[in-house]
Amino acid sequence: TVKMLPNDNKPEFNVVVNMPEGTALPVTANVVTRLSDELLKMPEVVALQSYTGTASPFNFNGLVRHTYLRDFAWQADIQVQLTAKGDRDRTSHELAVAARAALKPLADQLGARIEVVEMPPGPPVLQTMVAEIYGPDDATRRQVARDVERLFDQAENIVDxxxxxxxxxxxxxxxxxxxxxxxxxxxxDTINRQLEMSLGGYRLGDVKDEHALEPRFIYLQMPLALRSEFGRLGQLPVPSASGAMIPLTTLGRFEQYRVDDPVYHKDLRAVEYVTGEVAGRLGAPIYGILEMESLLDDYTAPDGVRVDTNYIGPPTTSLQSALEWTGEWTVTYVTFRDMGIAFGVALILIYILVVGEFGNFRLPAIIMAPIPLTLIGIVPGHWLFGAPFTATSMIGFIALAGIIVRNSILLVDFSRQAVAEGMPVKDAVIHACATRTRPIIITALALMIGSSVILSDPIFEGMAISLMMGGMVSTLLTLVVIPLGCVKYAKAMQDVAHGETANGAPMPAAEPAPKPLHVSDSNGKGVIGTAKSA
Structure with a gap:
């Protein structure tokens, strides 16, 4: 699979609980208690902290997910603390999957929607799968959002x-x-202040404590049982200008009303959000998106069109139903796009430098030929280790290009020097391979051993696999591809060795290859060495 970053092994995760809007606070608290009791059955859970009707302390992930706005009576968060990762066999991701499987049936029974939120290893997003719905009017847009949410429930790879x-x-x-x-x-103002004082929204002051880091405010409110009785609230005394106390019901009445639907905007355009998480073997958002695309093919929006899907930007118009895939997909696309562009620029610069060194346009192509061959080791290596191809895998692929080009330059340059000394191209290439294979192999072994240190890290595992498997396979293929390429383009090798560029212009003479030197020690035994010509 291809995804931004793998799931890290963290010491915590969160469970977000959403009850139907308008649910009373005691009902939400009872549901949270039932869910917490289920979580405590997991032996790896050491502590729980629940927040019902109030926002929980948020981190960077919570800042993006807007958890600081979750202060309604029907909203709750459960923060789950796990044992140290060295003291448990299952990772936090495996525990989150197990918690979702245990809580989902109970939440459905209690009428709640839950989301098991893991701490992201990379940039936080609103959620892994996010569909931003655009439409010609509010009714159409909201109906499409409800239908897309229903399709999310039908998708096999999408949960929550x-x-x-x-x-x-x-x-x-x-x-x-x-x-x-x-x-x-x-x-x-007097009536509003009296209602705030009774319902708990009025701040009297704060506690003066010199050791407190943050102020502790004092709120005045009636008991919860009394706040729910309009008859008792109606007897609330309100002071008048003359000092007389007047019952609240004398000054007005309580009435029930339908709460308006919120309208969300992005870049000044009305939008609805449908969210979900991608689970299972194919845990990357692109696979959930592809599954949703097949489901959307059979769906017709209320305005009579097939919902237009966009991957790299919002739809150009809101005159018909359309959506944009965002969330982790946007981060993945932007990351791999930028690294791909950087990789292309690096290849162009390497080619220019090698052309400047050899004065030929064919030899640099031969030298750089093993770079794409690293994928022959990288792709099967990720499959062998069961790891996804992530951003760190791409970084390893880019770093490996420089190492492989260095090995190729060693072989080609050594062959060029031998040809300049009058040796046939084929013999020069064989001599270069026989002479330079050992240091090339030692370099590859050093790279593999050094990369194995980070193989156990969940984040940098992809980089280790790219460097190890790609380095091993590409090194072996370099010893085959480079000699074959030099023999195939022997004319270019001879031109470079004899001081001519591809255009026939003279180029600086190459440094002659070291000549074999035979000397004898004091015992008369022969010793083979090399010596440079004067």
């Missing part, structure tokens, strides 16, 4: 499907009879 759509629910508000309040000498 949810959306930012708000279920219809009613709330209560106090409508002030302004004429009566004015006649009785009561201001609107």
């Amino acid at each position: 499907a949810d959306s930012y759509l708000q279920m219809p629910f009613d709330s209560w508000r106090f409508v002030i009879d302004r004429e009566k309040a004015s006649r009785l000498g009561v201001s609107v």
Whole structure:
């Protein structure tokens, strides 16, 4: 599989709980308690901390996911602390998958939606799978979002499907009879302040503690049981300008109303969000997107069109239903695109430098031929180790290009020097391979041994595999491809060795190859060495 980064082995994960909008706080708290009891059955869980109706402390991941805005009565977070990774056999990702499998049936039974959130190893995103829905009007856009969420549930590789759509629910508000309040000498601010003091939204002050890092505020509110009774709230005394206490019901009435649906915007365009996580063997967003594309082929939007899908930017118009795939896919695409461009620029610069060194356009192509051959070792290597091809794998691929070019230059340059001394091209190539194979093999072994140190790291495993397997296979193929290429283009080798460029222009003479030198020691035994010509 191809993905941005693999899942790291972290000491924690979160469970996000969403109840239907309008759910009372005690109901949400009871659901969180049931889910927490299920999590505590896992032996690797050492501690839990739940936050119901209030935002949990957020990290960088929570900043992107907007967890600091989760302060409604029907929202909750459970932070799960795991044992140290050295004291458990399963990784945090395996535990998160097990927790999802254990909690999902219970959450469905209790009417809750859950999301098991792991700490990302790379840049955090809103969620792994994100579909941004655009449409001609609010009703069409929201209906498409509901249908896409239903398709998310049908997809085999997508779990924790949810959306930012708000279920219809009613709330209560106090409508002030302004004429009566004015006649009785009561201001609107006074009524609002009394309601805030009783319902818990009024801040009296803070506790003065010199050792506290953050202020501790004092709130005044009625008990929860009394706050839910409008009859008791109606007797709330409100002071008038004359000092008389007037019951709240004298100044207005409580009425029920339907809460408006929120409207989300991105770049000044109305949008709806449908989210999900990708699970299973194909844990990269591109595979979930491809599965969704096949499901969308059989779906027709309310405005009568097939939903237009976009991968690298929002749709050009909102006059018809369309969506953009974002989330982890955007980060993956941008990362591999930029590294691919950088790799292409590096290849062009390497080619220019080698052309400047040899004064020929064919030999640099022969020298760089083993670079794509590294994939013969990299791709099967990832399959053999069961690892995804990640951004660190791409970094290893790019780094390996320089090492392989160095080996090729050694063989070609040594052959060129031998040809300049009058040796036939074929014999020069054989002599170069016999002389330079040992240091090339030692370099490859050093690379493989050094890379094996990071093989056990979940993040840099891809880089280690690329350097080890790609280096091993490409080194062996270099000893075959380079000699064959030099023999195939013997004319170019002779031109370079005899001081001519591809255009026939003279070039600086190459340094002559070292000549074999035969000397005898004091015992009369022969010793073979090399000596440079004067």
